[in-house]
Each structure stands twice: as structure tokens, then as C-alpha cells.
Amino acid sequence: MVSQLINANPVVYEKKERRSRCAPSDVDEVISLTFSQHLRDIKDPEHPYSLEELKVITEDAIEVDDQRSYVRVTFTPTVEHCSMATIIGLSLRVKLMRSLPPRFKVDIRVAPGTHATEAAVNKQLNDKERVAAALENPGLVDMVDECLAPSYA
Structure with missing residues (x-):
């Protein structure tokens, strides 16, 4: 992980109880499954906690439009100058790319007003070439993995 912590003492929240579902029948269930099966256990790059425990990602921050094959995930960095925001967003993107059918377009965003360079981070995370x-950089891929x-635990 990182040797110098940007947020040395983050607030840690309880994880929500996992919901078990069979086949999703509506968008709310798809969102719940996307969160519980794919995103809730992604670890923070700086801390031994999940993004859920740090409230960087919540179920409410996921939008799914199955008809348009579209998923938007909005995350909230723990501090407004978080240098790991792009790694967090890249981790979310890679997890969804590996988990969802290829028909889905994934949009990853920093929550409005929660990061000092929000526009730049959003541009980086949603530009296919970037x-x-x-993902060709072995160091970044290792951090994401x-x-x-x-x-x-």
C-alpha cells in the first residue's frame, strides 16, 4: 500500500448485512446485487478497510439502467485532496468490467463537491484511452489488483 497516508485516521463504519437474492426482478435488486456482489469488498488503497467501511461507496450511489445497458457509480473520497481517488475509481471500473456483461457502459464519478480536482478525476476515469x-502500467495494475x-478477515 502507500507509506504516507493522506487520511491517517479515517472514520470507519459498520458493514451492512449482506442480502441474499436469487434472480433480480427490478432495478433496485440489480443495484443491490451490483453493490453486494461486486463493489462492497473493494479495499481502500491506503487503509485495511473496504470502501464500504469508509463510506466511499454506498448502495445509494449506484444507478443502473438495464434497458440502456448503463451503470453509474458515484464515490466519495474520504478527504477532498485524496491522491488515491483515481486508483479508487479505476478499481471500481475494473471490478465492474470484470463482473458485468460487456454490453454495459460504466460511468464512474466522484460525488459533486467532494474532491478538489473532481473534473480532472472524472475525465480521467471515463476516458477510454486513459x-x-x-491498465498497461504494471504498477497501477498491481495497486488495483x-x-x-x-x-x-
């Missing part, structure tokens, strides 16, 4: 270039690695 994402592809980032570490965030996505299963936790057995």
Missing part, C-alpha cells in the same frame, strides 16, 4: 493506458483481492 483507462487503457493506465491489491484493492480487488479478496479479504479473508
